[in-house]
Amino acid sequence: MNPRWQKSSYCSEGASCVHISNGPATIHxxxxxxxxxxxxxxxxxxxxxxxxxxxxDKAPSRV
Structure with a gap:
């Protein structure tokens, strides 16, 4: 497997980052x-x- 990774847009430089890649019928x-x-x-x-x-989980609570 040699996926093409994309870094999360929420990641700042030098921080721990989530990376995502897609393959045929699978998300990595x-x-x-x-x-x-x-x-x-x-x-x-x-x-x-x-x-x-x-x-x-991030949505504001509704009262």
Whole structure:
């Protein structure tokens, strides 16, 4: 596997960064500060669910 990685737009220079790459039917995620260079693989549906959950968590509370 030789994915083409894209750095998160939320990453500042020199900071630990999340990188993403897509392959046929798979999304790959990695974090630059991880010494093991682990790669998380997800389906597009799973990745969409992750993003949806993260956005819900950041949404302001409604009263």
């Amino acid at each position: 995620l990695t974090e630059s500060a991880d010494p093991t260079r682990a790669i998380l693989n997800a389906t597009p549906q799973g990745f969409r669910a992750l993003l949806h959950t993260l956005k819900l």
